Amino acid sequence: MENIEISTEKIILEAARKIFIRKGMEGARMQEIADEAGINKALLHYYFRSKEKLFEAIFQDAILKIVPGIMEMFRSDLPLFEKIEIFTGKYIDTFAENPFLPGFILNELTRDPQKIINLVSRAGLDPQIFISQINLEVELGNIHPVEPYHLVVNILAMCIFPFMASPILINILFDRSQETFSQFIQQRKTEVPQFIINSIRKK
């Protein structure tokens, strides 16, 4: 029988993730994280020297949930349409499970743009291969002429935006029904790639 106990450090990280991702670095309170973890503030500082350090741990982890997927879209050599279908489906699933993730990341990167420099240089997030792939398809006449950078941004926008705007969408479009919104998100896994491919496919 393995260690059934979950380590205090893990409990803290889980609590911190929940609070930080919902409220951001500025909005989160150490007391709130301690309450969520069922411990006291002092113990937070025992495990992680400062709020900043604790936040960094959560932020790095959050980045890992979204960067690899984009890297794969940028680098894999799947056919374009297939790539778009797979990426949008996987990404929407990721965010359906972590709906506050997009707002959290974008917010913190806006607050502290220096984070992006570190991030990009370390991950080697380079869109060139994907851009070339799109340009090639256009040149071969396989798809409608399309500006590759706009296509990339449109793909990301349609996957990510609904989660950042969820409170508004739920209230304005879906009569305050969380359930209707969830169904809407599930539909998007097919609607979004279809919408994109309809736009660039020659008929």
Added chain:
Amino acid sequence: MENIEISTEKIILEAARKIFIRKGMEGARMQEIADEAGINKALLHYYFRSKEKLFEAIFQDAILKIVPGIMEMFRSDLPLFEKIEIFTGKYIDTFAENPFLPGFILNELTRDPQKIINLVSRAGLDPQIFISQINLEVELGNIHPVEPYHLVVNILAMCIFPFMASPILINILFDRSQETFSQFIQQRKTEVPQFIINSIRKK
């Protein structure tokens, strides 16, 4: 000769707008707003009783910059394609002039969803007419079958998302060139409606 002096209240509002919209309610500091306005903190409280009151003034004003445009898209009786072209163009222009506006609004509405209830009920922001218009075009066979709610969200996403993600886009896609990003945004005024119409137009 009119009063050449700009009133202190206006100066404060302008400073508060700049700081609040960049840093949000939680991130903004009264000291910072005072510095920006070239006055001291006490005077802020003299004109606006509290930080909350000052924030509300800015927030209401920010809402007025984005809600009427959406209302018009929802309610006007222009032909669908024309409506999409006009709305996307105007909206992208609005955000190009106020790039921090989208993130600010969405952030604050996520932080305090109660604000949405007030907002929606007062503005009467109802998408039904626009939804019906899209459904009618589908039934008449004028456009490809498309789920109207997804179309609405896609339009908003492509207009709004680039501004919320601008720090990342500038760094990853545009070699840290603010200028390239600005050109990209200008292109979107034609690229986005074209992308949407390509997707739903029968060819």
Added chain:
DNA sequence: GTCTATATTGTGATAGAC
């Protein structure tokens, strides 16, 4: 490792002189 108690700092808000 975990707790209680306390120090330290930051920040919104007020008092009162001019």
Added chain:
DNA sequence: GTCTATCACAATATAGAC
């Protein structure tokens, strides 16, 4: 109306007992 000085409290961080 505008300022300086200060208050009051909230939040991060640390000391020290167990």
